[in-house]
Amino acid sequence: MRRKLGIIFTLLMLFSLVAVLYMTTVEKKKYVSFHKFLDDSIPLASMKLAQSSYITDNDGKIISEITPSTGNRKIVPKEEIPQYVRNLFILSEDQHFYDHVGFDLPAIGRAILTNAESDSIEQGGSTITQQLARNMFQSYDKTYNRKLKELLYAYELERKWTKEEILTQYINAVYFANNIYGLEAAANYYFSSKASDLSKAELTFLASIPNNPTIYDPITHFEQTKKRQARLIQLMKKEGKISAKESEQMSQEKITLRLQKKTDLYPDYVTYVEDELRALVSVKTGYAEKIKHADEQETEILSKKLDAEVQNVLEQGIVIQTGLDRKLQDKAVNAVKSSLSSIDADGAAAVINHNSHTISALAGGKKYQKYEFNRSYQAYRQPGSAIKPLLVYGPYLQETGKNISSLVNADDFCKDGYCPQNYSGRGYGNVTLEQAFIHSYNTPAVRLVDEIGLETAFGYLAHFPFKKVTEKDVHLSSAIGGFTTGMSPLELTNAYTVFGNDGNFESSHAITSVTDLDGKLLYKWDEQEEAVWNSDTNDKMRALLKKTVTAGTAKKASFSSAYLGGKTGTTNDYKDYWMVGLSKDITVGVWVGNDTPTNLKSIESKAPHLSIWKKIMMP
Numbered sequence: 323m324r325r326k327l328g329i330i331f332t333l334l335m336l337f338s339l340v341a342v343l344y345m346t347t348v349e350k351k352k353y354v355s356f357h358k359f360l361d362d363s364i365p366l367a368s369m370k371l372a373q374s375s376y377i378t379d380n381d382g383k384i385i386s387e388i389t390p391s392t393g394n395r396k397i398v399p400k401e402e403i404p405q406y407v408r409n410l411f412i413l414s415e416d417q418h419f420y421d422h423v424g425f426d427l428p429a430i431g432r433a434i435l436t437n438a439e440s441d442s443i444e445q446g447g448s449t450i451t452q453q454l455a456r457n458m459f460q461s462y463d464k465t466y467n468r469k470l471k472e473l474l475y476a477y478e479l480e481r482k483w484t485k486e487e488i489l490t491q492y493i494n495a496v497y498f499a500n501n502i503y504g505l506e507a508a509a510n511y512y513f514s515s516k517a518s519d520l521s522k523a524e525l526t527f528l529a530s531i532p533n534n535p536t537i538y539d540p541i542t543h544f545e546q547t548k549k550r551q552a553r554l555i556q557l558m559k560k561e562g563k564i565s566a567k568e569s570e571q572m573s574q575e576k577i578t579l580r581l582q583k584k585t586d587l588y589p590d591y592v593t594y595v596e597d598e599l600r601a602l603v604s605v606k607t608g609y610a611e612k613i614k615h616a617d618e619q620e621t622e623i624l625s626k627k628l629d630a631e632v633q634n635v636l637e638q639g640i641v642i643q644t645g646l647d648r649k650l651q652d653k654a655v656n657a658v659k660s661s662l663s664s665i666d667a668d669g670a671a672a673v674i675n676h677n678s679h680t681i682s683a684l685a686g687g688k689k690y691q692k693y694e695f696n697r698s699y700q701a702y703r704q705p706g707s708a709i710k711p712l713l714v715y716g717p718y719l720q721e722t723g724k725n726i727s728s729l730v731n732a733d734d735f736c737k738d739g740y741c742p743q744n745y746s747g748r749g750y751g752n753v754t755l756e757q758a759f760i761h762s763y764n765t766p767a768v769r770l771v772d773e774i775g776l777e778t779a780f781g782y783l784a785h786f787p788f789k790k791v792t793e794k795d796v797h798l799s800s801a802i803g804g805f806t807t808g809m810s811p812l813e814l815t816n817a818y819t820v821f822g823n824d825g826n827f828e829s830s831h832a833i834t835s836v837t838d839l840d841g842k843l844l845y846k847w848d849e850q851e852e853a854v855w856n857s858d859t860n861d862k863m864r865a866l867l868k869k870t871v872t873a874g875t876a877k878k879a880s881f882s883s884a885y886l887g888g889k890t891g892t893t894n895d896y897k898d899y900w901m902v903g904l905s906k907d908i909t910v911g912v913w914v915g916n917d918t919p920t921n922l923k924s925i926e927s928k929a930p931h932l933s934i935w936k937k938i939m940m941p
Contacts, residue, residue: 645680
């Protein structure tokens with residue numbers, strides 16, 4: 323009974339297929355042509371195989387692979403696919419490949435009869451073109467409806483592409499188990515090699531997998547894969563593709579897997595790079611400007627569209643070149659970890675090469691794991707006195723032209739009910755600007771901002787991209803770090819690079835360029851340098867920062883160096899400790915605290931923020 327049903331179903335299926343293919347030729351004037359219908363329904367030009375993307379360090383070496391949701395794949399051109407493999411797949415998967423139009427009706431008929439007898443879908447009868455269509459259009463369910471759809475897709479592929487193009491794409495698309503797609507990715511993963519460098523025996527071993535990736539998974543069923551390899555070797559000999567002697571040699575060659583694990587290094591830094599890529603694409607495609615002027619509902623819609631755009635860019639296969647310095651990255655991560663290992667607090671660090679305006683290293687926490695909360699750029703905290711160089715002293719010296727030996731009152735201060743105190747709780751009378759700065763007195767800082775005016779002071783701060791500084795922060799308490807939300811360690815470090823560039827500021831980035839896999843430039847930041855204050859002011863600020871390290875609040879971070887300068891910061895109730903500063907080539911920012919702010923006065927004497935900063939800075 324099942325056999326009869328199978329025969330009937332086969333005839334109906336074939337009749338339906340023929341009817342679909344030719345029905346529109348009957349009334350050409352009334353209906354659009356079938357080929358036009360296929361062209362409109364199956365936008366083949368926009369259907370591309372997704373492949374892996376890569377993040378590289380400042381030397382161009384891969385530090386991370388970004389695998390698409392459809393699996394790890396590396397597409398290579400026809401010239402890089404061994405002819406032996408092309409012959410092997412045709413013989414083993416589709417011997418009538420060069421004769422059919424995308425589907426093999428006799429094979430489909432045999433498959434349906436087999437499935438009818440077993441009362442399930444056991445056999446596919448798929449051609450290479452059908453298998454490619456399945457991979458390109460992501461339809462893996464084993465139903466007759468899917469099969470019919472697959473036939474149409476295969477037919478369209480045959481209309482638009484040559485047989486060689488189809489075969490090349492198939493070899494790049496087919497599944498090799500363990501989330502690996504395509505021959506090149508399989509060669510990389512199973513043998514740590516290029517496909518073009520493998521022996522015929524190894525290539526035959528790999529070609530054994532796609533027939534049934536579960537049964538022929540080399541890792542879990544190595545012997546099963548070897549048995550199929552032996553059958554394929556015999557098939558190639560039988561068809562005259564290899565000699566009897568070569569067959570014997572291939573059969574005796576030992577197959578040894580050399581698994582190559584996915585490259586996934588420096589999670590603290592890579593996490594940020596992926597976020598920065600989204601920001602770069604947003605700017606270059608216009609989404610950033612649209613989102614800036616959108617309401618909440620529109621922002622949500624635009625954000626989803628942007629995510630889809632970024633995903634599309636990644637699946638094209640790109641190389642994200644960055645400024646990561648491996649040595650500095652290791653130093654930053656190890657410094658945070660070692661300095662906080664016995665302390666009940668967390669921390670973060672950011673390192674920027676202020677000469678090239680590239681982010682060299684990021685440490686997201688003492689036990690940071692990929693995609694966790696990254697404190698180096700996601701933790702927004704009040705900066706304490708670390709904001710004084712940018713909001714107070716730089717603007718004051720620029721506006722007044724005074725010297726660092728000029729005097730300022732360090733006694734109590736009160737205005738409109740706001741009465742800040744110095745750290746010690748007492749006044750110091752008239753002191754030099756240098757003394758007030760290196761010992762981080764609070765009342766002089768508030769007086770200086772009050773003298774030049776809040777609007778003027780915040781006008782200078784506006785040069786720096788602090789995302790969460792708003793109009794609500796324009797008050798006197800900000801002079802000593804009393805911001806509503808604050809800034810991240812990376813933001814503050816980025817701003818401090820102004821002192822390494824003669825008073826000019828250019829925002830730094832991790833990404834130096836984004837190219838396709840052939841090296842064609844796709845995206846690059848277009849930052850412009852702008853003057854914040856003049857050289858004279860900057861020289862005075864560098865002198866203040868240097869004196870802070872040699873004789874001020876940052877003395878514990880001092881060591882012999884051509885130039886070393888920085889500023890500490892501590893917030894109310896000792897919830898945050900900061901140290902931000904620079905040497906000749908790099909600017910380093912360090913924050914220590916807890917995700918949920920807590921009083922950390924107990925660690926003040928240990929000064930872990932200074933320890934971390936010094937470890938990163940020292941050669």
